[in-house]
Amino acid sequence: MLWKSHHVIGDGIGVLLFLSTLHDKYSPSQWIQTTEVLSPLKKVVLLLIKPFILLHALFCFLIWRPDQNCIKPAGNQTLHGHKKNAILAPMKVATLKKIGHYFNQSTINDVVLSLIAVSMREYMQRRGDQSKSINMLIPYSLRALPKTAEEHRLCNDFSFLCFTLALSESFEEAIACVKK
Numbered sequence: 743m744l745w746k747s748h749h750v751i752g753d754g755i756g757v758l759l760f761l762s763t764l765h766d767k768y769s770p771s772q773w774i775q776t777t778e779v780l781s782p783l784k785k786v787v788l789l790l791i792k793p794f795i796l797l798h799a800l801f802c803f804l805i806w807r808p809d810q811n812c813i814k815p816a817g818n819q820t821l822h823g824h825k826k827n828a829i830l831a832p833m834k835v836a837t838l839k840k841i842g843h844y845f846n847q848s849t850i851n852d853v854v855l856s857l858i859a860v861s862m863r864e865y866m867q868r869r870g871d872q873s874k875s876i877n878m879l880i881p882y883s884l885r886a887l888p889k890t891a892e893e894h895r896l897c898n899d900f901s902f903l904c905f906t907l908a909l910s911e912s913f914e915e916a917i918a919c920v921k922k
Contacts, residue, residue, distance in 0.1 A: 779885070866909070877906050
């Protein structure tokens with residue numbers, strides 16, 4: 743099987759949803775609708791404000807200097823060397839829940855973001871970067887779950903959650919900051 747991923751199905755649930763429709767026994771009961779399905783009015787409003795968001799982004803791009811850090815070097819310097827992929831060993835959800843419970847009833851997402859905050863700080867400091875935060879962009883689906891495999895369609899009904907994550911020296915510091 744040749745697989746080429748496209749941004750339309752690369753929004754977290756999109757890939758799994760697409761693959762599940764290839765299965766003979768597709769059932770929407772396997773999935774949880776995690777986001778509000780937008781009404782037609784809300785979709786029209788989003789369509790109308792998109793050009794202004796684009797203008798704002800363009801304005802910011804023209805005014806502010808680009809970030810310079812260990813991931814994005816200054817000037818025309820290009821990154822070189824061997825590419826490395828990082829794959830985490832599987833973590834049991836039950837373990838993440840126990841950690842979250844121990845740290846003031848934190849969610850699994852709180853625990854994972856805290857691990858990222860500590861790991862990224864260590865990674866960047868090893869490369870001489872003293873940044874205190876990073877900007878994150880997480881895709882999420884806005885589409886309704888199809889009731890049948892035939893109703894599944896690829897579409898651009900996804901958006902991004904943008905936020906700044908403070909980098910921390912310890913897990914305890916990170917989880918306290920994430921929970922705020």
